[in-house]
Amino acid sequence: MHLDIAVLEGDGIGPEVVAQSIKCLRSVEETFGHSFTFKNGLIGASAIKQTGSPLPKETLKLCKSTDATLFGALGLPEFDDNPKAKVWPEQGLLKLRKKLGLFANIRPVKVFPSLVRQSPLSKTQVQNTDLIIFRELSGGIYYGYKSNDEDKNSATDTCTYTESEISRIAHLAFKSARSRKKKVTLVDKANVLETSRLWRRVVRAISESYPDVELNCLFIDNAAVQMILNPSQFDVILTDNMFGDILSDQGSVIAGSIGLLPSASVGLEYAMFEPIHGSYPDAAGKNIANPVASILSVAMLLQHFKMNEESDAVVAAVLKSFSKKIVTPDILGSSKYGTNYVGDFIADNIM
Amino acid sequence: MHLDIAVLEGDGIGPEVVAQSIKCLRSVEETFGHSFTFKNGLIGASAIKQTGSPLPKETLKLCKSTDATLFGALGLPEFDDNPKAKVWPEQGLLKLRKKLGLFANIRPVKVFPSLVRQSPLSKTQVQNTDLIIFRELSGGIYYGYKSNDEDKNSATDTCTYTESEISRIAHLAFKSARSRKKKVTLVDKANVLETSRLWRRVVRAISESYPDVELNCLFIDNAAVQMILNPSQFDVILTDNMFGDILSDQGSVIAGSIGLLPSASVGLEYAMFEPIHGSYPDAAGKNIANPVASILSVAMLLQHFKMNEESDAVVAAVLKSFSKKIVTPDILGSSKYGTNYVGDFIADNIM
Numbered sequence: 001m002h003l004d005i006a007v008l009e010g011d012g013i014g015p016e017v018v019a020q021s022i023k024c025l026r027s028v029e030e031t032f033g034h035s036f037t038f039k040n041g042l043i044g045a046s047a048i049k050q051t052g053s054p055l056p057k058e059t060l061k062l063c064k065s066t067d068a069t070l071f072g073a074l075g076l077p078e079f080d081d082n083p084k085a086k087v088w089p090e091q092g093l094l095k096l097r098k099k100l101g102l103f104a105n106i107r108p109v110k111v112f113p114s115l116v117r118q119s120p121l122s123k124t125q126v127q128n129t130d131l132i133i134f135r136e137l138s139g140g141i142y143y144g145y146k147s148n149d150e151d152k153n154s155a156t157d158t159c160t161y162t163e164s165e166i167s168r169i170a171h172l173a174f175k176s177a178r179s180r181k182k183k184v185t186l187v188d189k190a191n192v193l194e195t196s197r198l199w200r201r202v203v204r205a206i207s208e209s210y211p212d213v214e215l216n217c218l219f220i221d222n223a224a225v226q227m228i229l230n231p232s233q234f235d236v237i238l239t240d241n242m243f244g245d246i247l248s249d250q251g252s253v254i255a256g257s258i259g260l261l262p263s264a265s266v267g268l269e270y271a272m273f274e275p276i277h278g279s280y281p282d283a284a285g286k287n288i289a290n291p292v293a294s295i296l297s298v299a300m301l302l303q304h305f306k307m308n309e310e311s312d313a314v315v316a317a318v319l320k321s322f323s324k325k326i327v328t329p330d331i332l333g334s335s336k337y338g339t340n341y342v343g344d345f346i347a348d349n350i351m
Numbered sequence: 352m353h354l355d356i357a358v359l360e361g362d363g364i365g366p367e368v369v370a371q372s373i374k375c376l377r378s379v380e381e382t383f384g385h386s387f388t389f390k391n392g393l394i395g396a397s398a399i400k401q402t403g404s405p406l407p408k409e410t411l412k413l414c415k416s417t418d419a420t421l422f423g424a425l426g427l428p429e430f431d432d433n434p435k436a437k438v439w440p441e442q443g444l445l446k447l448r449k450k451l452g453l454f455a456n457i458r459p460v461k462v463f464p465s466l467v468r469q470s471p472l473s474k475t476q477v478q479n480t481d482l483i484i485f486r487e488l489s490g491g492i493y494y495g496y497k498s499n500d501e502d503k504n505s506a507t508d509t510c511t512y513t514e515s516e517i518s519r520i521a522h523l524a525f526k527s528a529r530s531r532k533k534k535v536t537l538v539d540k541a542n543v544l545e546t547s548r549l550w551r552r553v554v555r556a557i558s559e560s561y562p563d564v565e566l567n568c569l570f571i572d573n574a575a576v577q578m579i580l581n582p583s584q585f586d587v588i589l590t591d592n593m594f595g596d597i598l599s600d601q602g603s604v605i606a607g608s609i610g611l612l613p614s615a616s617v618g619l620e621y622a623m624f625e626p627i628h629g630s631y632p633d634a635a636g637k638n639i640a641n642p643v644a645s646i647l648s649v650a651m652l653l654q655h656f657k658m659n660e661e662s663d664a665v666v667a668a669v670l671k672s673f674s675k676k677i678v679t680p681d682i683l684g685s686s687k688y689g690t691n692y693v694g695d696f697i698a699d700n701i702m
């Protein structure tokens with residue numbers, strides 16, 4: 001199979017981890033006889049510095065003209081610390097998600113048996129965790145009307161959801177549950193928010209078409225507790241953009257490191273694959289970043305194109321790196337292996 | 352000292368836990384020679400059932416005419432499961448907070464040495480935790496313009512903050528930090544939300560008047576991870592209504608049970624004291640609910656009225672119950688002690 005892949009390295013540790021993913025894709029090419037071409041685009045702080053825009057037009061064009069996008073990470077503290085800035089890196093990612101119509105961010109949270117000890121939670125608590133979060137990605141408070149009026153000294157963000165925005169991702173979640181443990185948990189704040197009440201109404205109605213799947217509803221404050229206390233109770237979690245952002249980062253605690261979790265962002269036409277971690281500028285250039293989240297995002301990419309064997313081979317190589325303790329220092333404090341070495345090891349073991 | 356106290360038991364386990372708090376206040380009365388009068392008011396599901404309203408006018412009047420309000424818990428699943436309901440219990444609490452001008456909800460999270468093992472997190476992780484959350488309580492997305500239009504099949508919630516809403520609670524947080532570890536962490540999502548950018552601007556400006564206090568800013572997704580991985584890094588956490596709701600429930604994981612954490616909601620004129628837990632209808636009437644969160648809320652009430660010795664005596668009695676293992680089953684699975692017994696023990700040991 002031939003795939004054209006847009007590569008958006010972004011900021012901080014983005015370029016380093018994406019470089020390992022490309023090694024792995026090269027290895028998949030060779031082993032399985034595919035052909036992948038990689039085309040780089042600018043995004044985030046580096047794009048602002050070079051072009052003034054966090055998402056240059058060429059980058060959007062690139063993503064639309066390729067089969068899939070591999071994304072690294074973005075953000076730099078100098079932008080966070082300037083509340084008056086008119087342009088900042090994250091706007092690039094948010095605009096890209098919107099323009100590509102990526103309405104579902106899919107984040108699997110699994111505890112790898114060889115890394116169970118890595119989790120700060122007890123073994124019995126986390127060992128059977130195997131859940132998947134369906135986070136709505138192109139609506140809600142991220143995209144509603146906003147204002148920040150210096151004279152009036154007030155600011156506003158608006159959260160709006162429509163039935164169709166909810167139903168398209170709900171169907172994905174129910175379909176996924178069908179091939180899993182047949183349980184969907186809707187996380188919301190329906191005792192306070194009208195958007196949550198709409199989510200409940202729409203999702204309950206949809207659940208009637210999936211009589212084999214059980215539907216539960218949980219308030220976000222309780223869900224944040226349950227994710228830590230008893231994560232193995234969950235199968236598929238369905239939630240909005242903001243709650244999904246919080247819950248899925250929390251999921252990384254279960255897995256033992258935020259450097260482990262991949263994600264796929266999908267829409268009707270396009271798909272993008274990205275680690276759930278951020279750009280960690282403090283770690284950039286030090287060869288200590290964990291490339292696994294990005295590499296597992298590649299496994300999700302391959303699966304997306306039905307290259308299941310190839311995807312499994314990538315996951316197997318990652319698991320081998322765990323069992324041989326070829327891991328970065330976030331996993332094993334005493335580890336002397338760097339980003340590059342771990343990337344090479346995994347790429348070499350894709351077979 | 353004489354205090355008139357409004358008592359709003361609410362739903363589920365509310366009445367049971369509040370009954371233990373009243374025992375403790377009676378014991379404080381006797382031991383320290385004060386006089387407290389208690390006046391009951393309706394709120395929540397029980398108020399809806401009796402009057403049609405989740406916050407009857409008489410209840411509001413009662414709270415305004417007394418020195419402080421002791422609140423239990425509210426909510427019943429039959430309301431959560433009806434997304435078309437026009438009236439539901441939580442509206443009573445939200446309206447009460449607003450009408451009493453309770454703009455700051457103060458939630459201390461402490462790990463009690465005798466209960467360290469109770470936490471699902473490791474001892475080294477949690478043992479030095481002593482943080483306090485200042486959650487904005489009468490603004491934000493809880494109170495902005497809302498709509499839920501069945502014909503258009505869309506719903507909206509609006510989050511608005513003004514500089515003055517932010518600055519009044521920020522000052523409370525900085526003042527509290529001054530008497531503690533001198534560190535304020537603002538939790539927001541300033542890379543996405545305009546309201547968060549306003550929070551950053553206002554809080555940074557205010558921090559200049561507290562040069563002895565260090566200010567950090569953290570995104571909510573990262574904060575939710577840090578609360579679990581390394582809670583002892585925090586001193587005072589300052590955040591908005593929605594993020595505060597999520598973070599403070601998460602705090603209960605650190606402490607080992609949501610049945611342990613109290614809170615004070617304060618404004619310029621009124622103050623209300625409530626456990627952070629909900630109404631747990633499944634536990635209602637079974638004499639298994641943990642009364643400690645409510646009793647520690649009483650300690651916060653006493654402190655609010657500068658009865659520091661009295662407040663310390665209540666906390667000491669609670670600690671004694673822990674060390675004697677006179678605790679409810681959420682703390683010790685094998686415990687045979689019920690709500691009433693634990694309440695009696697604590698009340699009897701206030702001296």
Ligand SMILES: CC(C)[C@H](C(=O)O)[C@@H](O)C(=O)O
Pocket residue numbers: 075090093094245276542543572
């Ligand atoms: C960088 C930021 C805008 C983004 C988000 O909040 O969606 C990130 O936290 C994520 O989860 O992908």
Ligand SMILES: CC(C)[C@H](C(=O)O)[C@@H](O)C(=O)O
Pocket residue numbers: 191192221426441444445596627
């Ligand atoms: C009952 C609910 C409306 C309330 C809130 O979200 O504020 C509760 O969760 C709390 O934290 O006091």
